[in-house]
Amino acid sequence: MTGTAASGVAREAIIDRGAIEHNVRALRAATGTHEFIAVVKADGYGHGAVTAARGALAGGATRLGVADVAEALALREAGIHAPIIAWLHAPGADFGPAIAEGVEIGVSDLDQLRRIAAHAGGRTPLAHLKLETGLGRNGAAPEEWAALFAEAAGLEREGRLRVDGIFSHLSGASRDEDVAQLRQFEEALAGATSAGLAPRLRHLAATAAAIDLPETRLDAVRVGLGIYGLSPFDDRSAADLGLRPAMTLRAPIAAVRRVSAGHGASYGYTYRAERDTTFALVPLGYADGVPRQASNVGPVRIHGRRFRVAGRIAMDQFVVDVGDTHVAPGDQAVLFGDPLRGAPSAADWADAAGTINYEIVTRIGPRVRRTVVE
Ligand SMILES: *Cc1c(COP(=O)(O)O)cnc(C)c1O
Numbered sequence: 001m002t003g004t005a006a007s008g009v010a011r012e013a014i015i016d017r018g019a020i021e022h023n024v025r026a027l028r029a030a031t032g033t034h035e036f037i038a039v040v041k042a043d044g045y046g047h048g049a050v051t052a053a054r055g056a057l058a059g060g061a062t063r064l065g066v067a068d069v070a071e072a073l074a075l076r077e078a079g080i081h082a083p084i085i086a087w088l089h090a091p092g093a094d095f096g097p098a099i100a101e102g103v104e105i106g107v108s109d110l111d112q113l114r115r116i117a118a119h120a121g122g123r124t125p126l127a128h129l130k131l132e133t134g135l136g137r138n139g140a141a142p143e144e145w146a147a148l149f150a151e152a153a154g155l156e157r158e159g160r161l162r163v164d165g166i167f168s169h170l171s172g173a174s175r176d177e178d179v180a181q182l183r184q185f186e187e188a189l190a191g192a193t194s195a196g197l198a199p200r201l202r203h204l205a206a207t208a209a210a211i212d213l214p215e216t217r218l219d220a221v222r223v224g225l226g227i228y229g230l231s232p233f234d235d236r237s238a239a240d241l242g243l244r245p246a247m248t249l250r251a252p253i254a255a256v257r258r259v260s261a262g263h264g265a266s267y268g269y270t271y272r273a274e275r276d277t278t279f280a281l282v283p284l285g286y287a288d289g290v291p292r293q294a295s296n297v298g299p300v301r302i303h304g305r306r307f308r309v310a311g312r313i314a315m316d317q318f319v320v321d322v323g324d325t326h327v328a329p330g331d332q333a334v335l336f337g338d339p340l341r342g343a344p345s346a347a348d349w350a351d352a353a354g355t356i357n358y359e360i361v362t363r364i365g366p367r368v369r370r371t372v373v374e
Contacts, residue, residue, distance in 0.1 A: 010283050011251045011368045015047050017055040018374045019244040023227045024059030026242050031210050033217045039065040039224030046361040047228055047247055048370045050078045056227055057082055065222050069098040076101045085128055099125045106130045108138040113152060117160040128165030133184035135171050145188055149195035165201035166192055172208050182216050208232040230346055230357045239340055247361050248337030252330045255281040265319040266311030271296055278322050282333045285316040289363035291353035298352045299344035301334040302327060
């Protein structure tokens with residue numbers, strides 16, 4: 001994906017919807033669960049929630065997962081009618097509009113359960129009980145399970161709601177700790193059964209466990225990162241997992257300047273040219289989600305060659321020292337994309353910035369135009 005920009009787009013994330021479709025199909029085949037929940041929260045990890053949802057559903061996802069009910073409602077507004085579950089709520093959140101749109105609610109406590117059951121619309125609310133099995137985030141704690149299950153079963157008998165799922169989320173701290181959470185979860189499921197609940201969907205695994213810990217797959221997996229073609233593992237690339245990165249971040253070089261040895265690049269002169277050289281200016285900065293921590297380290301591909309950021313990444317732009325390579329304004333600088341096509345990876349940028357690939361794609365800002373290709 002090099003070559004010149006004909007369109008005059010300054011900053012562009014090319015989103016390969018076909019890659020998302022491919023990744024879901026591959027992960028679905030590998031995990032073999034009855035259902036596949038594609039996680040499209042946070043604007044589809046920066047790829048665009050609607051694009052991600054459409055790609056995932058085309059690849060065989062049976063449901064979508066988001067954090068906030070507002071994210072679920074935005075998908076409905078875009079015409080997406082697939083089942084959606086939303087699991088993280090502000091205190092006192094109004095579930096009415098979501099229930100009216102058939103959005104399934106992740107329920108972490110009795111208060112949420114009661115407020116869902118109080119919904120007076122024509123639709124029976126669908127709940128997925130969220131259980132804390134060790135991660136220390138939301139979800140009902142083991143000492144609350146019995147009361148939650150009893151109340152849920154009572155409300156279900158009265159026809160006020162239906163408990164369609166029960167779920168929890170793993171820490172990924174180690175295999176042993178994930179298995180310990182699975183055992184806790186199994187105990188909870190037994191408690192739910194004795195309370196008279198019969199949830200159709202028991203779900204626990206996100207991308208890493210879905211791939212690596214088959215016993216956590218249960219009735220459904222909830223996969224985010226993997227559907228975008230990124231690996232959650234340090235020791236295996238996306239290609240090793242048969243996944244195709246769906247986002248390419250690029251910008252046409254905005255300016256080119258020949259400089260003498262000793263010339264500084266960007267604020268604070270943390271980089272100086274060692275010899276006479278060429279500076280190329282890339283119009284992407286930390287306002288666009290390019291991490292400033294990757295100053296002097298982040299990789300950039302121009303004309304099929306890999307360079308590094310020279311000096312500090314600024315709000316809107318950074319410099320690349322391209323040496324004597326002939327570069328002209330409009331030539332494309334690719335920050336990350338599919339390594340099989342020569343681009344650096346989102347993981348390379350994560351390493352450069354001391355973070356994870358999840359954050360690299362999710363933080364891409366609103367100035368970056370998303371261009372969807374098949
Ligand atoms: C974000 C999230 C996921 C997806 O995690 P990945 O590691 O991206 O697959 C699954 N379940 C819950 C509860 C989440 O918050």
